[in-house]
Amino acid sequence: MKTCNHYKLLIGARVDGTATEAELAELHGHLAECTRCAGEVRELERVRRLVTGLPRLRPSSGFMPAAMARVRAQRVSWFDRLFGGMQPAEFRLAAMVALVLVVCIGVGMVALHGHGPGVSTSAVVVKAPPPHMAPPARPAVASANDEYLRECRLVHGALDQDRAFWGAEAVQLASYSR
Amino acid sequence: MPSNQVEALLQRARAGDGEAFEQLIEPHVGRLYNYLARMVGDPADAEDLTQDVILRAHRAIGSFRGGATFQTWLYRIATNIAVDALRRRGRRNARVTSLDDPLQAEQGLVAREVRDTQRDPQRLAEASELIEQVQNAIAELSPKLRAVVVLFDIQGLTYDEIAQTLRLPLGTVKSRLFNARTRLRELLEPYVAGAA
Numbered sequence: 001m002k003t004c005n006h007y008k009l010l011i012g013a014r015v016d017g018t019a020t021e022a023e024l025a026e027l028h029g030h031l032a033e034c035t036r037c038a039g040e041v042r043e044l045e046r047v048r049r050l051v052t053g054l055p056r057l058r059p060s061s062g063f064m065p066a067a068m069a070r071v072r073a074q075r076v077s078w079f080d081r082l083f084g085g086m087q088p089a090e091f092r093l094a095a096m097v098a099l100v101l102v103v104c105i106g107v108g109m110v111a112l113h114g115h116g117p118g119v120s121t122s123a124v125v126v127k128a129p130p131p132h133m134a135p136p137a138r139p140a141v142a143s144a145n146d147e148y149l150r151e152c153r154l155v156h157g158a159l160d161q162d163r164a165f166w167g168a169e170a171v172q173l174a175s176y177s178r
Numbered sequence: 179m180p181s182n183q184v185e186a187l188l189q190r191a192r193a194g195d196g197e198a199f200e201q202l203i204e205p206h207v208g209r210l211y212n213y214l215a216r217m218v219g220d221p222a223d224a225e226d227l228t229q230d231v232i233l234r235a236h237r238a239i240g241s242f243r244g245g246a247t248f249q250t251w252l253y254r255i256a257t258n259i260a261v262d263a264l265r266r267r268g269r270r271n272a273r274v275t276s277l278d279d280p281l282q283a284e285q286g287l288v289a290r291e292v293r294d295t296q297r298d299p300q301r302l303a304e305a306s307e308l309i310e311q312v313q314n315a316i317a318e319l320s321p322k323l324r325a326v327v328v329l330f331d332i333q334g335l336t337y338d339e340i341a342q343t344l345r346l347p348l349g350t351v352k353s354r355l356f357n358a359r360t361r362l363r364e365l366l367e368p369y370v371a372g373a374a
């Protein structure tokens with residue numbers, strides 16, 4: 001005898017409208033004899049109708065021309081064109097990879113040429129990223145973030161899930177509230 | 179828009195052709211606005227954020243390499259911008275009262291209920307209260323649950339598209355959707371309990 005927990009995935013798939021015929025048949029066998037799961041399905045389907053039924057919202061009529069005017073006024077540098085779509089975490093990863101490469105090349109050069117007068121490790125200059133590439137500074141008031149993160153952790157405790165979804169920045173924020 | 183036309187426009191936009199970018203983004207703006215409005219619960223904020231998405235996409239179009247669809251890429255930018263905005267404002271997002279003008283409601287179950295009841299002030303008030311309650315309940319969800327339920331139920335994305343947009347495993351998308359619905363069921367208990 002399977003427990004109700006076994007049917008959670010099937011209930012989810014049915015409410016989402018993605019269950020296969022076989023899954024529906026299996027679920028219906030259980031729903032016929034379990035009023036709790038049957039009630040859950042009805043209520044979750046009602047929730048879904050309430051959400052999908054929300055009216056579509058549209059921006060005001062003047063929005064589109066104004067938005068496009070701002071696009072035309074925006075100057076895009078070659079740097080933005082190449083890297084503008086990257087997230088802060090990706091910037092950090094790219095910066096880390098670049099740093100490791102520079103250090104490896106530097107060490108390689110030193111190993112190849114010895115400590116001759118022309119080559120020294122001080123020749124390896126690692127520039128800090130410009131300010132707009134640096135990770136965001138810790139907010140002055142952490143309490144709002146703390147509350148938000150507490151709420152997130154109540155729903156999904158796993159930090160690596162957080163990392164997968166929000167990237168390193170959120171994990172960094174999460175550490176504030178510890 | 180046929181995919182070869184999108185590809186041609188993308189190529190021009192990547193090379194810095196602003197007109198091509200406008201043609202590319204224009205069909206998505208309405209949906210992006212709706213997504214952001216439901217995410218942040220404020221129509222004026224949603225216009226500012228939609229503008230931010232458009233400008234950021236314009237700046238970054240050169241780094242868009244396909245892999246994901248253009249729509250998925252835009253939703254990813256929009257999600258990042260919405261989450262940043264929610265982070266900045268903390269819990270102020272409970273303020274969502276004027277989001278839906280029931281007289282301008284256009285489609286959907288709740289909107290239909292509103293249309294059917296426009297001649298009856300009492301029922302009109304009930305229907306617009308329901309819309310408000312549903313939006314308030316969405317605003318109560320953590321941003322990560324909210325993004326999944328809004329993308330699936332309101333924007334009509336598939337599991338796969340959401341997984342790509344949010345860079346999540348498929349199973350996580352499904353479980354977040356289930357958790358979001360379960361939480362909404364609690365929050366909307368008076369409206370769903372004993373549903374037939």
Ligand SMILES: [Zn+2]
Nearest residue numbers: 004034036037
């Ligand atoms: Zn059961």
